[in-house]
Amino acid sequence: MRISDKFDELKIKGDGALIAYVCAGDGDTTKIVHALIRGGADIVELGLPFSDPIADGPTIQASIERALDAGMNPDRYFEMVKGLGVDVPLVVMTYYNLIFKRGLERFVKDCKDSGITGIIVPDLPPEESGELGGYCEGNGVDLIFLVAPTTTGERLEDILTRGTGFLYLVSRLGVTGARADIAGSTKEVLDRVKTDKPKAVGFGISSGAQAAEIIKSGAQGVIVGSAFVDIIASGQDVEGRLEALAREIKSSLG
Amino acid sequence: MNTKQKGKFGRFGGQFVPEVLMPAVKELEQGYERFRNDPEFKQELDYYLQDFAGRSTPLYHARRLSEKYGIKVYLKREDLVHGGAHKLNNTLGQALLAKYMGKRRLIAETGAGQHGTATAMAGANLGIATEVYMGAKDIQRQRMNVYRMELMGTKVIPVTSGSQTLKDAINEALRDWVSNVEDTHYLIGSVVGPHPYPTIVRDFQSVIGNEVKQQIMEKEGRLPDSIIACTGGGSNAIGTFYPFISDTEVKLFAVEAGGSGMESTKKAALHSASLCVGEEGVLHGARTKILQDPYGQILESHSIAAGLDYSGVGPELTYLAETGRIKPANTSDDEALAAFHELSRMEGIIPALESSHALAYLAKAAGSGELGEIVVINLSGRGDKDLETVLEKGAL
Numbered sequence: 337m338r339i340s341d342k343f344d345e346l347k348i349k350g351d352g353a354l355i356a357y358v359c360a361g362d363g364d365t366t367k368i369v370h371a372l373i374r375g376g377a378d379i380v381e382l383g384l385p386f387s388d389p390i391a392d393g394p395t396i397q398a399s400i401e402r403a404l405d406a407g408m409n410p411d412r413y414f415e416m417v418k419g420l421g422v423d424v425p426l427v428v429m430t431y432y433n434l435i436f437k438r439g440l441e442r443f444v445k446d447c448k449d450s451g452i453t454g455i456i457v458p459d460l461p462p463e464e465s466g467e468l469g470g471y472c473e474g475n476g477v478d479l480i481f482l483v484a485p486t487t488t489g490e491r492l493e494d495i496l497t498r499g500t501g502f503l504y505l506v507s508r509l510g511v512t513g514a515r516a517d518i519a520g521s522t523k524e525v526l527d528r529v530k531t532d533k534p535k536a537v538g539f540g541i542s543s544g545a546q547a548a549e550i551i552k553s554g555a556q557g558v559i560v561g562s563a564f565v566d567i568i569a570s571g572q573d574v575e576g577r578l579e580a581l582a583r584e585i586k587s588s589l590g
Numbered sequence: 591m592n593t594k595q596k597g598k599f600g601r602f603g604g605q606f607v608p609e610v611l612m613p614a615v616k617e618l619e620q621g622y623e624r625f626r627n628d629p630e631f632k633q634e635l636d637y638y639l640q641d642f643a644g645r646s647t648p649l650y651h652a653r654r655l656s657e658k659y660g661i662k663v664y665l666k667r668e669d670l671v672h673g674g675a676h677k678l679n680n681t682l683g684q685a686l687l688a689k690y691m692g693k694r695r696l697i698a699e700t701g702a703g704q705h706g707t708a709t710a711m712a713g714a715n716l717g718i719a720t721e722v723y724m725g726a727k728d729i730q731r732q733r734m735n736v737y738r739m740e741l742m743g744t745k746v747i748p749v750t751s752g753s754q755t756l757k758d759a760i761n762e763a764l765r766d767w768v769s770n771v772e773d774t775h776y777l778i779g780s781v782v783g784p785h786p787y788p789t790i791v792r793d794f795q796s797v798i799g800n801e802v803k804q805q806i807m808e809k810e811g812r813l814p815d816s817i818i819a820c821t822g823g824g825s826n827a828i829g830t831f832y833p834f835i836s837d838t839e840v841k842l843f844a845v846e847a848g849g850s851g852m853e854s855t856k857k858a859a860l861h862s863a864s865l866c867v868g869e870e871g872v873l874h875g876a877r878t879k880i881l882q883d884p885y886g887q888i889l890e891s892h893s894i895a896a897g898l899d900y901s902g903v904g905p906e907l908t909y910l911a912e913t914g915r916i917k918p919a920n921t922s923d924d925e926a927l928a929a930f931h932e933l934s935r936m937e938g939i940i941p942a943l944e945s946s947h948a949l950a951y952l953a954k955a956a957g958s959g960e961l962g963e964i965v966v967i968n969l970s971g972r973g974d975k976d977l978e979t980v981l982e983k984g985a986l
Contacts, residue, residue: 386886386887387752387887387888388752388757388758388761388873388874388888389761390607390608390761390764390765390768390874391608391610391765391768393765394751397751397752401751401752404887409885409887410885410886411885432606432872433871433872433873433880433882433886433888434885434886434887435886436870436871436872436877436886437869437871437882437884437885437886438885438886458608458609459606459607459608459872459875460606461605461606461607461608461609461612463605463612464604464605464606481609482608482609482610483609484608484609484610484612484613485610486610486612486613486614486771487609487612487613488613491612491613495609506609506610509610509768509769509770509771509772510610510765510768510769
């Protein structure tokens with residue numbers, strides 16, 4: 337499913353999107369994805385683990401290490417995604433070297449063939465993205481860019497022009513990870529980024545109350561990662577608690 | 591199109607960093623453009639290089655070594671720079687640049703502690719708060735260097751993620767920079783990382799090659815036939831080579847760490863020879879040659895010399911190797927150890943294990959004639975720091 341179709345559908349309902357991130361290969365990914373969707377996740381962002389994840393904080397780094405130790409790799413990843421059988425847009429989040437090594441064209445085709453309709457590459461700024469962007473456009477796969485609190489001027493314009501699917505707004509400086517205070521700078525970034533494309537806010541969201549505030553501030557979606565990954569790391573009643581947290585956050589987005 | 595090609599060496603280099611860092615690397619680019627030719631900046635840096643670091647360093651004719659190999663061998667004595675290695679050339683330059691740019695905090699990564707120590711020296715001397723990321727394993731192995739940094743007021747932060755070594759220390763320093771870009775300068779220790787770092791570090795290290803050129807003309811009235819330098823990330827190599835790039839009659843040998851063998855296991859290479867056997871990829875912000883598995887996961891590297899133990903290499907060196915201007919080579923742990931002992935005995939100079947790899951290439955290639963009649967070897971550092979490692983090898 338294309339990301340834009342999902343956002344259109346949610347717009348009609350007057351709902352904000354819950355975008356759930358987990359790292360593939362950390363735990364039983366198929367069961368985890370189904371639990372998140374039962375809880376109400378609208379889009380699932382599935383991390384493809386890389387050995388040197390410089391944009392991720394300790395929680396997701398640890399998840400990536402567990403996934404790599406368990407043997408996750410790009411071949412297995414695309415096989416697994418093919419067998420998921422879900423009806424929500426799937427997005428791959430990974431670092432550029434894995435895409436580069438596989439070959440840009442082959443990677444995008446593998447996405448398309450396995451049902452992935454969006455790609456997020458945290459270490460690929462727009463300046464270096466031309467070639468990958470070309471293959472994405474040719475295959476109907478969105479290339480999603482991050483917008484940071486420090487992104488301004490011409491560079492922001494460039495990202496707004498190139499980005500498709502949605503804009504991934506980073507609510508504050510730093511790496512991924514759950515945080516208590518996020519509201520202030522989020523509003524500022526949301527106001528500053530003027531675009532027709534859907535805006536989703538990530539980095540630090542862990543509760544329904546935070547998510548509700550972000551939607552109220554003008555975002556079309558929230559991205560939640562570390563809070564889900566914490567549950568997976570605990571190993572306690574993983575599916576039940578993932579579903580419950582997804583439901584709590586999703587119910588606050590209406 | 592123009593801005594897109596900036597910071598590239600052929601197709602290598604670039605700026606593959608998280609969006610949060612893009613304004614910071616652009617700001618650094620602009621800051622460097624503004625101050626690199628600023629007379630006041632240059633004068634101040636020259637002052638520190640001379641009176642604090644102890645430059646210029648001698649170009650020493652190693653007589654006994656020359657006799658043994660039948661080639662006139664000169665050693666560029668970077669081991670005599672304050673701190674015992676070429677590292678300070680770069681840290682002084684970057685710390686001063688950071689000061690001119692109004693940054694209030696320096697962060698750095700370090701493997702064995704050499705770059706961390708050189709950063710601590712520059713930070714203390716210029717009065718800038720300094721924090722150094724170091725792998726937890728490296729901290730255990732290099733307690734004296736940790737203490738040295740702490741003596742100079744630097745905070746050493748243990749890195750417990752990944753393999754707990756240099757590449758993880760770089761990852762962690764990048765994460766810190768992502769969170770504190772506004773007041774912090776990330777002082778990278780080699781010609782790696784996103785543009786403009788490979789260019790900045792090369793320029794600050796080119797003082798080595800510039801001095802060599804002047805000194806060899808004074809002593810020999812001509813350029814050397816070849817120059818040998820050890821290569822990890824590659825800062826001492828490119829710093830020595832760069833002023834000779836257009837002198838195509840001078841052969842340039844970049845000697846990497848052959849470690850304990852040129853093979854790899856599933857997660858680790860037994861060597862650090864990215865130029866020799868690495869594959870193209872993107873690591874720490876730059877497209878270059880790296881040690882990686884068939885999926886693109888980064889392999890851990892190995893060398894007896896901590897300063898060469900890195901999974902990548904500077905993008906400009908990759909470019910120069912591809913165009914044939916420099917020749918990549920490698921010498922093993924054992925060959926480097928033998929060269930370490932040889933220089934100690936024959937010349938009364940205990941070389942760093944890193945530099946011993948360059949010396950080992952002299953022993954390896956002298957018989958072939960490819961080095962010519964006059965060779966300059968960059969003695970990038972002294973070996974006092976390595977005595978424990980050498981003792982462990984029990985090799986006397």
